[in-house]
Amino acid sequence: MYKYRLLKKLNRTLCFVLLLFFVFFAIFPVFLVFINSFKSSLDLNTYPPRILADFTLDNYKHLAEDNPRFMASLKNSVIITGGALILTLLIAFPAAFVFSRHKSRYLKFPALFLMIVRMFPPIVITIPLYPILRSLGMIDKHFTLIIINTAFSISLAVFMMKAFIDDIPVELEEAAMLEGCTKWKSFVKITLPLAGAGITAIAIFVAIGVWNEYTFAYIFSMRRAITAPVVITTIESDVMGINYGALFASCVLHLLPMLILIIVIHKYLVKGMATGAIK
């Protein structure tokens, strides 16, 4: 009996070590970018590489002062992510309401359409869109990227929202309707606040997708609406050779907000998967 218990404990310890190994694999590259962004370029170019070196804020200072292009692109990313997020939520919410609260065979086709469109590879539509947008003078505009990103976020947002709304009992709304509210009004007044946490999670999920988006920004923007991911791909090639300091600092500025947000919603991710919403 004692031996069995020891074996079990050993097994559990082994599992824990294994878990730590995977955690290391996942987090080490991110950790490295963080500490490297605080190293001087001299320390960055030493070989063998060193984990620790003198702390400096030079990289960030350089980025803010000498690289207006990156700062502008960060602003563009904020505008486009914010715009696409608001538009997606505004459009997805009524649709999720109808899919969740009404059963009608006329809704079957729209639901199927939303489902199928999610499978479309985004890169396919870039070819026909390019000449169209070009003739309309819509290339390199914030609005263009906002609307395209919205289109590719809607379907996911609708189905996730539907799953969260399904969890809220409809009886509460019915009580409000007895008091004289219309169905939509009682939905907005009663169910919407209850679904608030779920909708926050969806909003963050959509924001992460748009913030990290590269392909459309790369093809449909040149200067004025260029986003941070596109600029990051060119930031390393400085006049003075590879400038790792600026690169790491820009990477940190780009990934930090989303890292914080995903930690905020990590619980909902599992819940969303379990209910089949994110799938």
Next chain:
Amino acid sequence: MKTNRKTLRLLTYVFPALAVLVFVILIPSVVALFYGFTDYSPGREVSFIGLDNYISLLTNSRFWMAVLNNVYYLVGCLVAELFLGFSCALLLNKRFRFQPLWFCLLLAPYAVSPVVAVQIWKYLLDPTYGWINYGLTKLGFEPVIWFSTKLTSMIPVCLVSVWKEFPFLMITIYAALTTVPTEVEEAAKIDGARSFNYFFRVLLPIISPAVLVGLVFRIIFLIRSFEIVWVFTGGGPGTSTEILAINMYKESFLYYNFGRGSALGWILLGITFAASYKLIKNANKSLLQ
């Protein structure tokens, strides 16, 4: 008459979503289908050439190489992601202390943009002063120059892809595991099932439907993936990492063969639909319950 008005009212709620999707995705896709049958190239006259684009693609060795590269990339990533996803999910399910911390740390790569992920790994994998080769030489191996041969140049690309995307399968599997009641494990243990048997005979059959859905999604995304490979290698060196989406991008935006690019796009679309057909069918069935 009354039901018609009610239906119309219901549809107004869905209308904005449908309108955006029709204008941004459906119409351009149909236009692309049309382009696929022409020799369209910006600034030149368009003429209808029937199935020529498709025929020349299907007899083109570069296209088939892209297909092969894509299969290599897909299988490599999928196997590694599945292994990591299962391992991490099972380990998380053991509920060690500080569980949320480990979960968040494992989740971190999922929030990193593909572009940033590529930049990080490019630095780590650098042949002359990267960390990976430094570690390899410390362990007594020869440093690997990843992009020197066709076979090894896909490895770094897959590595970035796996690192960034394994949390998706991890969450899927972990979420499925949390729905398995604890009684199941207890019953199996009482019946004397070893952990190996328990996993393959009891656990796997319970969670496999959910895992399968996650897997199909990964397949769809790996077929169409573009960003990571494009930013990392641009399909090179040579054409050793040129997968379908990159082939399509080069065909259209580098060589300006929009017609051929569109035909390729529709082949991509066709493959995606073939892979997701059952998924759509099942989802549609359960959607309006």
